[in-house]
Every structure is written in C-alpha cells, then in structure tokens.
Amino acid sequence: MYKDIETISSLISSRICHDMVSPVGAIRNGLELLEMSGIAPSIELDLINQSALNANARLSFLRIAFGDAGAGSMLSQTEIIAIIDNYYKNKRVQVDWQVARDQPRPQIKILLLLLMCFETGLPYGGEILVRKADSNWAVSANDERAAFDSPQWDGMITGQDIALSSATVHFELARMALAVNDITPEWRRMPNSMRLQFQTKVA
Known part of the structure; x- marks a missing residue:
C-alpha cells in the first residue's frame, strides 16, 4: 500500500x-475532418482549434511537471523543446532553453516546476534562461517588474x-522534487532578479 502522498x-x-x-485529440481530429469536408474557414473554428492546441500543450507540460517522474526514463531533446515551446507559445513569459541532448525525466520534472515558479515571479512577462553544463543546472530571470519577494x-x-x-502549489511541488532528488540549490535573489544553481548526480 502506498503511504507516500507525493507518489x-x-x-x-x-x-x-x-x-x-484522448478527448482533446478527438476534438482536433474532428476539426481536421471538417476542414477536409470543405467547410469554410471561420473565426469560430479557429478559436476551437487554438483552444484544443492550447489544451494539448498544457496537458503535455503538466503531465511531466505534476505527474510520475518515471525514474530511469529519458526525454528526448526534441520532445523537451516542443513541450516548453508549445506551453509558452502564447504567454508573456518566454523560455530560453540552452540545454542540449536528451535528459532524465526526473530532472525535467524539476525544471518544469521551477519554470512555473519563475513564471509566477514574472507577472508582467519576461524571459527565463535555463542552462546546463555537465551535471550543473542554472535557472535565472531578470526584469524590472519582477516579483521574487513573495512568501x-x-x-x-x-x-x-x-x-x-x-x-x-507548484512552489511546494518544486521544493519536494528537489528534496526527493537530494538537491540543495544555491539561490541568489536581487530586487528584480532570481538565479538558482544546482547539481544533479546524473549528467
């Protein structure tokens, strides 16, 4: 019996x-069939299509951020970039993902949760920079309207x-994910910027 509430x-x-x-995918398939049938383009159809695309992007992102980390599994670089780009496509916050190669899924779970935390700290928009060198990660953001002084x-x-x-809730989930993976970040907080660095056991 599972006693770990996080699990x-x-x-x-x-x-x-x-x-x-599946239902979101069915909506998109239905729209494609309507287009193939010759139905005239319309603002209504565009709205439904964009909503379905947005829902699918959010599900893909949140499935990794909030879901089971799948210890030992990997995510391809192509998949990671697609998930992040699609999720932030129409947002005021943008992510500069300067990370190459495939990455362990548990590490990407941590990073996605941290991106959500940084996004909360950028209520008026901005850019989040993510870098990795060997097993060392760095996440940072700098904006004069940032709000990194919250409880x-x-x-x-x-x-x-x-x-x-x-x-x-993503703040606590990020903190728990870091603790579960035995990671202690180094924080550097300034009035309008935030930066954290941490090292993982697996590069």
Whole structure:
C-alpha cells in the first residue's frame, strides 16, 4: 500500500492528464475532418482549434511537471523543446532553453516546476534562461517588474512553511522534487532578479 502522498498525487495527476489527452485529440481530429469536408474557414473554428492546441500543450507540460517522474526514463531533446515551446507559445513569459541532448525525466520534472515558479515571479512577462553544463543546472530571470519577494519564494529559499493555493502549489511541488532528488540549490535573489544553481548526480 502506498503511504507516500507525493507518489499518490503524482500518479493521480498522470492519470488525469493521460485520460484527457484522448478527448482533446478527438476534438482536433474532428476539426481536421471538417476542414477536409470543405467547410469554410471561420473565426469560430479557429478559436476551437487554438483552444484544443492550447489544451494539448498544457496537458503535455503538466503531465511531466505534476505527474510520475518515471525514474530511469529519458526525454528526448526534441520532445523537451516542443513541450516548453508549445506551453509558452502564447504567454508573456518566454523560455530560453540552452540545454542540449536528451535528459532524465526526473530532472525535467524539476525544471518544469521551477519554470512555473519563475513564471509566477514574472507577472508582467519576461524571459527565463535555463542552462546546463555537465551535471550543473542554472535557472535565472531578470526584469524590472519582477516579483521574487513573495512568501512562496521566501519559503523556497529559507525552507520555512509555504502558504499555498491552487495557483501556487507548484512552489511546494518544486521544493519536494528537489528534496526527493537530494538537491540543495544555491539561490541568489536581487530586487528584480532570481538565479538558482544546482547539481544533479546524473549528467
């Protein structure tokens, strides 16, 4: 019997995302059939299509961020870039992913959760830079309108309890993912910028 609530919640998240992929895919297939039948293009069809694409992008991103990390599994560089690009395609926050090669899925889970944290700290938009050299990761963002002084960031850096809501639960999930993988980040917080570095056991 599972007694680890983090494991149970991640499996539930994986199941929800998995089950939602099929109906979203069916909507897109239905739209393609309508287009093949000769139906005239319209604003309504474009809206449905864009909504389906956006839903699929979010499911792909959240399935890894909130779902089971799948210890030992890898994600290809192509898949990682597609997941990040599609998720942030129409957002004010952009991600500069300067990471080559395939990566272990548990590490990408951590990075996606951290991207969500950084996104929360950039309410007016900005760019998040992600780099990796060997087993050393670095994530940073700098914007004059940044908000990296929230209680959630305080908790991430100091280890104190975090007041959570559905809109900020990724902060605790990121902290838990780092702890589970025995990672202690080095934080550097300035008034309008945030940078963290950490090292993983597997390059």
